[in-house]
Amino acid sequence: MNALVRVMPALPGTLRRSSRMVERSVMVYRRTWMIIVSGFFEPLFYLLSIRIGFGALIGEVTVDGSLIDYAEFVAPALMASAAMNGAVYDSTMNIFYKLKHAKLYETVLATPLSPTEVAAGEILWALTRGLLYSIAFLICIVALGMASSGWILLAVPACVLIGFAFAAMGMAVTTYMRGWSDFEFIPAATLPMFLFSATFYPISSYGGWAWAVQISPLYHGAALVRAAALGDASWGIVGHVTYLVVMAGVGLAIAGRRLGTLLRA
Amino acid sequence: MASAIASLAVPDPSHPPVIAARSITKRFGDFEAVRGIDFDVARGECFGFLGPNGAGKSSLMRMVSSVSPVTSGELHIFGMDPATNGPAIRARMGVVPQTDNLDQELTVEENLVIYGRYFDLARSQCRDRARELLDFVKLADRAGSRVEPLSGGMKRRLTIARSLMNRPELLLLDEPTTGLDPQARHVLWERLYQLKEQGVTLVLTTHYMDEAEQLCDRLVVMDHGLIVAGGTPRGLIDEHATREVLELRLAASDRSGVAQHIGDLAVRVEDLPDRVLVYTPDGDEALARLRAAGVHPLGSLVRRSSLEDVFLRLTGRTLTD
Amino acid sequence: MSTPFAIRVWEGQLMTVWRAWRTAVALSLTQPIIFLLGMGLGVGSLVDGRNDAAASLGGLSYLQYLAPALLATAAMTAGSFEATYPVLDGFKWRRTFDAVAVTPIAPRSVVNGLFLWWTTRIVIGSVGVGAALVIIPSTRGWGVPVAMAMSVPVGLAFAAPLAAWTATREDETSFPPIQRFIITPLFLFGGAFYPIESLPLALRPIAWVTPLWHGVQLCRDLTVGPLTLGATLVHIAVVLAWVAAGYLACQITFARRIQR
Numbered sequence: 001m002n003a004l005v006r007v008m009p010a011l012p013g014t015l016r017r018s019s020r021m022v023e024r025s026v027m028v029y030r031r032t033w034m035i036i037v038s039g040f041f042e043p044l045f046y047l048l049s050i051r052i053g054f055g056a057l058i059g060e061v062t063v064d065g066s067l068i069d070y071a072e073f074v075a076p077a078l079m080a081s082a083a084m085n086g087a088v089y090d091s092t093m094n095i096f097y098k099l100k101h102a103k104l105y106e107t108v109l110a111t112p113l114s115p116t117e118v119a120a121g122e123i124l125w126a127l128t129r130g131l132l133y134s135i136a137f138l139i140c141i142v143a144l145g146m147a148s149s150g151w152i153l154l155a156v157p158a159c160v161l162i163g164f165a166f167a168a169m170g171m172a173v174t175t176y177m178r179g180w181s182d183f184e185f186i187p188a189a190t191l192p193m194f195l196f197s198a199t200f201y202p203i204s205s206y207g208g209w210a211w212a213v214q215i216s217p218l219y220h221g222a223a224l225v226r227a228a229a230l231g232d233a234s235w236g237i238v239g240h241v242t243y244l245v246v247m248a249g250v251g252l253a254i255a256g257r258r259l260g261t262l263l264r265a
Numbered sequence: 266m267a268s269a270i271a272s273l274a275v276p277d278p279s280h281p282p283v284i285a286a287r288s289i290t291k292r293f294g295d296f297e298a299v300r301g302i303d304f305d306v307a308r309g310e311c312f313g314f315l316g317p318n319g320a321g322k323s324s325l326m327r328m329v330s331s332v333s334p335v336t337s338g339e340l341h342i343f344g345m346d347p348a349t350n351g352p353a354i355r356a357r358m359g360v361v362p363q364t365d366n367l368d369q370e371l372t373v374e375e376n377l378v379i380y381g382r383y384f385d386l387a388r389s390q391c392r393d394r395a396r397e398l399l400d401f402v403k404l405a406d407r408a409g410s411r412v413e414p415l416s417g418g419m420k421r422r423l424t425i426a427r428s429l430m431n432r433p434e435l436l437l438l439d440e441p442t443t444g445l446d447p448q449a450r451h452v453l454w455e456r457l458y459q460l461k462e463q464g465v466t467l468v469l470t471t472h473y474m475d476e477a478e479q480l481c482d483r484l485v486v487m488d489h490g491l492i493v494a495g496g497t498p499r500g501l502i503d504e505h506a507t508r509e510v511l512e513l514r515l516a517a518s519d520r521s522g523v524a525q526h527i528g529d530l531a532v533r534v535e536d537l538p539d540r541v542l543v544y545t546p547d548g549d550e551a552l553a554r555l556r557a558a559g560v561h562p563l564g565s566l567v568r569r570s571s572l573e574d575v576f577l578r579l580t581g582r583t584l585t586d
Numbered sequence: 587m588s589t590p591f592a593i594r595v596w597e598g599q600l601m602t603v604w605r606a607w608r609t610a611v612a613l614s615l616t617q618p619i620i621f622l623l624g625m626g627l628g629v630g631s632l633v634d635g636r637n638d639a640a641a642s643l644g645g646l647s648y649l650q651y652l653a654p655a656l657l658a659t660a661a662m663t664a665g666s667f668e669a670t671y672p673v674l675d676g677f678k679w680r681r682t683f684d685a686v687a688v689t690p691i692a693p694r695s696v697v698n699g700l701f702l703w704w705t706t707r708i709v710i711g712s713v714g715v716g717a718a719l720v721i722i723p724s725t726r727g728w729g730v731p732v733a734m735a736m737s738v739p740v741g742l743a744f745a746a747p748l749a750a751w752t753a754t755r756e757d758e759t760s761f762p763p764i765q766r767f768i769i770t771p772l773f774l775f776g777g778a779f780y781p782i783e784s785l786p787l788a789l790r791p792i793a794w795v796t797p798l799w800h801g802v803q804l805c806r807d808l809t810v811g812p813l814t815l816g817a818t819l820v821h822i823a824v825v826l827a828w829v830a831a832g833y834l835a836c837q838i839t840f841a842r843r844i845q846r
Contacts (some may be wrong), residue, residue: 016385024379028370035762045771053780057639057648058632070632103366109332111383111431112352145340182611191617195624201632264333 014120017113021121035067043137044081047144050074053227061139063202070228075146076155076229077199077222079104079137083130083159084166084218085190091124092186096177105263115260123167123252130163131156158228162221168251169217175258193218196222217247276284278399281344283308284329289338291324298324298403301338308434308494311467313459313477313484314359315572321490322438322470323363324440329468330360342435356384359428363439365420367412367427374399374408377427384431391430398426400530402456418449425456427528434461454479474572498572505578506570507532509548513541513555513566526558527551544570589820591691594834595699598682598707599672611710618656622722625779626652636684643783644838646810653725654809655778656715657733658801661741664711668704669748670761677753683844693841701748701833708741709734726808733808739825740801744769772798798823825832 026032029035051071056071098104105118113121134156141147177183197218203210213219220240227237282305291299299321306312314322323430327333328340331347331354340347342354350466361380368376374395381391399405407415415423421441428436441457457480461467471477477484478498485495494501512522523541524534530551535542548567555562629682630648633639643651676682683696692700712734719725719733746762775785776798782790801822807821 017383020379020382023382024371027375027379035759038766042766042770045774048635049779052784052786053775054629056440056784057636057642057780058629059636061632088286103364104368106332106362107380108383109367110330110355110362111380112385113383114352116756126645133751148570184613188613192620192624195620195628197382200625201628205628205631236793 017048018117018121022125025125042139056162059262076225080221080225083162087163087166088170091167116256119256126167134159151231152229154228156226158224165247166249172251172254283342287339287583291333292336302492314470316487320487359433359436361438365424379529380427381430382446395518402426435466505575507544510570511543511548512566513562519560591695592698596702599703616716619718650810654806655802657737657805660711661708661737665741665745669745673752687844693844697836704745712737729808733805743797743825743828750839752833753843779803797825797828
C-alpha cells in the first residue's frame with residue numbers, strides 16, 4: 001500500500017522521478033569530469049579569437065545608432081549559440097544513442113518512470129549541463145573584459161531558456177530519426193542559424209531580409225543574451241522570451257508523446 | 266488433466282491471482298502477435314511460457330510488465346489495470362528482459378544503485394541492497410568493474426540482481442538462460458529456486474525443455490500467438506506423449522514397414538530424415554517385435570518421453586524464423 | 587600486389603557511407619557556400635570599410651582572404667574526423683579491420699586503402715569550397731583546381747598522425763580533447779580568419795610547425811596570390827613532412843594492432 005501511495009501521479013512525484021535521469025547522467029559524468037572541465041576552454045578560445053582577430057580587423061559596430069566594441073557585440077551571440085549547440089547535441093545524438101543502441105529507456109520504463117518523465121529528465125540534464133557551461137562562458141567574458149553591464153548575470157538564465165527550447169525541439173526531432181545518417185541534416189539547420197541570426201553583424205545589415213532573420217529561434221536567443229549583456233531593457237525582450245517558451249512547450253509535448261509511442265509499441 | 270486449459274484458472278477466491286489475463290491480444294499494424302489468451306498466475310508459483318521463436322512470448326511479457334498496452338482483452342496484475350496503474354504495478358515487479366540492457370556507461374555496482382533510485386529507494390538503501398545482491402549472484406568481486414568485459418553469464422546474473430533491487434513480489438524473466446554455458450545455467454537455476462523458496466512469484470519464457478521441467482510448477486505452450494496446451498510438466502507429457510520413445514536408425518529399405526511390424530504398440534511413428542521415432546508405451550517390447558519381423562536397426566535407443574516431444578508435437582518441426 | 591588489396595579496403599569504406607552519399611554530397615556542396623555568405627560577405631561588410639584592415643589582409647577583400655582558406659580548414663576537419671571515430675570503429679565496434687585481417691589483405695594494404703579513402707573524402711569536401719571559389723568572381727582563376735589538389739595533403743597531414751594515434755587507443759575518450767585542444771584552436775587561430783600577426787609573438791611558432799597555417803597560406807596564395815616560390819616550397823615541405831611521418835607511424839601502429 002505504501003508503494004502505491006508513493007507512486008501516485010502527482011506533480012512533485014513526477015519531478016522527483018524525472019530527476020532520477022539526471023542522477024544517472026551525473027553518475028556517468030563523474031568519471032569523465034575532465035571532458036566537462038575542458039569544455040571551459042572552448043568559450044575561451046572562441047572569445048579570444050573574436051577579440052584578438054576580428055576585434056582588431058573590425059573595431060566597433062553601430063547598433064541602434066550607438067557605437068559598441070565588436071567583441072562586446074559578438075560575445076553574447078556566441079554565448080547564445082553555445083547554449084544552442086550544447087542543447088542540440090545533448091538532445092539529438094546523445095538521446096538517439098541511448099534510445100536505439102544502449103536501450104537505456106527500455107530498461108527505465110520497466111520501473112515506475114513514465115516516458116514523459118524520462119523525456120523531462122533528459123531535458124533537465126541537458127539544462128544542468130547548459131547551466132554549468134553558461135556560467136563558464138560568463139566567467140570567460142568577464143575575465144576578458146568583454147562585459148560592460150552587471151545585468152550580464154541575466155545572460156545565464158537566458159541561456160538556460162535557449163537550451164530548454166532547443167533541447168525540447170531537438171528531442172522531438174530525434175524521435176523521427178531513422179538512422180545515424182539523418183543526423184547530417186542537423187548542421188544543415190544549425191549552421192545557417194549560427195551565421196544568420198544577427199550573431200556576427202547587426203540586424204540592420206540584412207536590410208529587407210530582417211523579417212527572415214527573425215524567424216530563427218537563435219535570433220531571439222542572441223538578442224535576449226545581448227540585451228542582458230548590454231543592460232538595455234526593452235519590450236522586445238517579452239517577444240524573445242515568448243518565442244522561446246512556446247518553442248520549448250511545443251517541443252516537449254511532441255517529444256513526450258512520440259517517445260511514448262516509440263517505447264510502448 | 267481432462268482439460269488443461271480450464272485448469273489454468275486459479276479457483277480459490279481468498280488468494281486472488283497475481284496475474285489474471287482474459288482473452289488479451291496484441292496487434293502491430295496488420296500482424297497479430299498475441300491472438301487472445303487466458304491464464305492466471307497464483308502467488309508463489311513458477312509459471313512458464315514455452316514456445317518457438319515468434320510464438321508471441323516476448324510481446325506477452327512486455328504486456329505483463331506493464332510497458333506495452335494490451336490491444337484488447339483484460340489484464341490485471343496485483344488486481345490492478347496496467348493502463349491506469351502502470352507505475353504502481355511496476356513498483357512491485359522485477360523484469361529480466363530477453364537481451365541484457367545493462368547500462369554500459371556505468372559500473373556493475375552503479376547499475377544496481379541507479380536502478381534502485383528509479384524505484385525511489387534511498388541512496389544508502391540502494392548501496393546496501395546492491396552489495397547484498399552482488400553477493401547473491403556471486404559478482405561481489407566485480408562491483409567496481411565496467412559492464413562490457415563481463416561474460417555472458419555474469420551479465421545475465423547482474424541483470425537478475427538488478428531486477429531484484431526493489432524486492433519484487435513478481436519476477437518476469439524472458440528467456441533467462443538463452444546463450445549461457447551449462448555452469449552458468451545451473452547457477453541461475455539455483456538462484457531462481459531460492460527466490461521461489463522466499464515466496465517470489467516467477468513468470469518465465471523459455472524454449473529449453475529441461476529448464477521448464479526444472480523450474481516450472483505449471484506451464485503453457487504457445488504457438489502463433491495462441492496457447493495450444495497447458496498444465497504441469499508431467500501432466501503435459503502424459504497427455505500429449507507416450508510413456509516411452511523408441512529411436513531407430515534404419516537402412517533406407519527398412520524404413521517403410523516399421524509401423525506395421527510393431528502394430529498396436531506404436532501409438533505414433535515419426536519418420537525424420539536421420540531417424541525414425543516410435544511413440545510407444547513399451548519401447549523394449551516394440552524393439553523386440555521389430556527384430557522378430559526381421560528388421561535389424563543400425564542403432565536403437567529407448568528413452569522416457571520428454572517435454573521436448575510434447576513441444577515438437579504441438580508446434581511442429583519446421584523452422585519458424 | 588599491394589595496390590589492388592588497398593583498393594578493396596577503400597571499397598569497403600566507400601560501401602559503408604554509400605547509402606548516405608546524397609546527403610553528404612548535398613551538404614558538402616551547400617555548407618561552404620552558406621558559410622561564405624555568412625562570414626565572408628556579412629563580416630566582410632564590416633571589415634572592408636576600414637583602411638587598416640585592408641592593409642593587414644594584404645590588400646585582399648575579406649571574402650578573398652577567407653574563401654580559399656576554407657579549402658584547408660575543410661580538409662583538416664574531414665581528415666581529423668575520419669582518423670578518429672571511423673578508425674576506432676574499424677578496430678573496436680564494427681571490427682572491420684579484424685575481419686580484413688583474416689583475408690589475404692596485409693596491414694600495409696589496410697593503411698594504403700585508408701589513405702585512398704581519406705583522399706576521396708577530402709576531395710568530396712573540397713568540391714563544395716572549390717565551387718564557391720569559382721562562383722565568386724574575385725576568387726575565380728586557374729589556381730583554384732591546384733589549390734583544391736593541395737588540400738588533399740593538408741587533410742592527410744591531420745588524418746595520418748591521428749589515425750596512427752587512434753590505432754593505439756582502446757576507447758574514444760581522447761577524441762574530444764583532441765578536437766578541443768588541437769583542431770578547434772588551429773581552426774580559430776591558424777590564419778584562416780585573420781592574419782597570425784594578430785597573435786602574440788610567442789604563439790606564432792605553433793602556427794609555423796603545424797600543417798594548417800601552411801595549408802591555409804598555400805591555398806590562399808594559389809588562388810588569389812601573391813605566389814612566391816620560396817614560401818610555397820616551404821609550405822609544401824612542412825605539409826608533406828607531416829603526411830610522411832604520419833604514414834610511417836600508421837604502418838607501425840596498424841600492424842601492431844591488427845597482428846596482436
